[in-house]
Amino acid sequence: MMSQHVIVAECRDGKLRRVSLEAIAAAKGCMADGDRLAAVLLLGSDGAGEAAAASATAKLLAQHGTDEVIVIDHPSLGRYAPQVHLAALLEAAKALAPEARWWLGHTAIGRDLAPRLAARLGAGQVSDALAAARGADGRIVFTRALHAGKALERRAFLPGYPTIVTVRPNNFAPAAIVAGAAAPIRSLPFTPPQSHTIVCDVVRRASGTVDLAEARIIVAGGRGVKSAAGFAPLAELAALLGGAVGASRGACDAGYCDYALQIGQTGKTVTPDLYIACGISGAVQHLAGMSRSRVIVAINKDPDAPIFSVADYGIVGDLFEVVPALIDGLSSEL
Numbered sequence: 619m620m621s622q623h624v625i626v627a628e629c630r631d632g633k634l635r636r637v638s639l640e641a642i643a644a645a646k647g648c649m650a651d652g653d654r655l656a657a658v659l660l661l662g663s664d665g666a667g668e669a670a671a672a673s674a675t676a677k678l679l680a681q682h683g684t685d686e687v688i689v690i691d692h693p694s695l696g697r698y699a700p701q702v703h704l705a706a707l708l709e710a711a712k713a714l715a716p717e718a719r720w721w722l723g724h725t726a727i728g729r730d731l732a733p734r735l736a737a738r739l740g741a742g743q744v745s746d747a748l749a750a751a752r753g754a755d756g757r758i759v760f761t762r763a764l765h766a767g768k769a770l771e772r773r774a775f776l777p778g779y780p781t782i783v784t785v786r787p788n789n790f791a792p793a794a795i796v797a798g799a800a801a802p803i804r805s806l807p808f809t810p811p812q813s814h815t816i817v818c819d820v821v822r823r824a825s826g827t828v829d830l831a832e833a834r835i836i837v838a839g840g841r842g843v844k845s846a847a848g849f850a851p852l853a854e855l856a857a858l859l860g861g862a863v864g865a866s867r868g869a870c871d872a873g874y875c876d877y878a879l880q881i882g883q884t885g886k887t888v889t890p891d892l893y894i895a896c897g898i899s900g901a902v903q904h905l906a907g908m909s910r911s912r913v914i915v916a917i918n919k920d921p922d923a924p925i926f927s928v929a930d931y932g933i934v935g936d937l938f939e940v941v942p943a944l945i946d947g948l949s950s951e952l
């Protein structure tokens with residue numbers, strides 16, 4: 619039986635987020651012959667310039683192997699407001715198969731929307747999927763981490779129900795543009811509901827231009843960095859590599875940096891290509907958020923620090939000597 623897959627695309631600062639292309643790839647990897655893939659794009663264009671950018675984003679989705687792009691563009695969707703965005707998705711759901719398989723990024727917005735949508739659609743939900751594969755019986759089996767990454771579980775849905783999945787960012791290779799593809803773009807009208815909350819302003823506290831959750835390279839600091847000023851060389855190394863700065867909770871608790879940078883069980887989960895841990899001991903709660911990074915480099919002056927047990931490369935030494943040396947070496951190379 620044909621299934622419909624639906625990607626809920628997410629934008630930031632008017633640009634399609636990479637995780638949405640990763641979700642497309644994840645869904646495509648699980649589709650059978652005859653299955654269809656739709657993308658839902660919620661936008662809050664306010665003015666001609668934003669409307670043009672919105673239409674460019676919709677076209678981009680239409681080029682990535684989707685069969686249809688559904689756009690709901692209304693000023694009330696400009697800033698994330700759970701009730702309004704949920705109402706817009708429910709509007710889109712009316713135009714989709716009742717048993718559709720929904721795919722969202724496991725981002726702050728995806729995490730918030732997915733369970734709301736699941737409750738309203740009577741759907742089953744899997745959060746933070748690390749892998750998805752179609753089994754011989756046609757069921758899609760999702761893999762997710764449990765107990766701070768110590769165990770993996772595999773889950774599949776019973777047939778006949780809508781399903782909702784959030785996929786971990788940076789874990790699937792993003793879908794590529796399909797030459798000549800230009801799926802139809804359909805706009806749906808939307809009347810926003812009365813919302814209990816109004817988002818007046820969004821103040822971004824984390825500095826840096828690279829989004830931590832989607833960064834390919836992360837330079838993270840722990841309590842061993844010793845002060846807010848101590849993060850400066852880490853930021854310099856991150857900038858040199860085109861990466862982002864992250865932190866352990868130890869560093870955040872000590873007031874060296876903002877909690878927006880915290881990586882771990884109660885912070886962000888990241889899967890960069892390269893994770894450089896500086897002055898981080900490697901507590902299990904920290905490892906839960908970064909141990910699936912592709913290459914881990916640990917810099918710690920304690921040779922017995924647990925971080926070395928997950929590191930691909932370890933440098934036993936003082937980070938205040940090692941990081942500047944890396945900057946010097948890379949500056950002459952890059």
Ligand SMILES: Cc1cc2nc3c(=O)[nH]c(=O)nc-3n(C[C@H](O)[C@H](O)[C@H](O)COP(=O)(O)OP(=O)(O)OC[C@H]3O[C@@H](n4cnc5c(N)ncnc54)[C@H](O)[C@@H]3O)c2cc1C
Pocket residue numbers: 839840841842843865866867868869880881882883884885886896897898899900901902903904907917918919920923935936937938
């Ligand atoms: C419920 C719960 C949830 C938690 N969630 C998280 C989470 O999401 N993320 C998280 O990170 N933690 C989390 N924690 C806290 C976690 O248990 C650790 O306390 C924390 O990760 C320690 O941070 P740290 O490695 O920076 O500090 P420390 O454990 O103090 O380690 C500092 C390291 O720096 C090294 N060092 C010191 N000076 C230097 C130097 N000059 N050069 C090189 N190395 C140096 C030391 O050898 C040491 O290994 C959680 C804890 C609990 C109970």
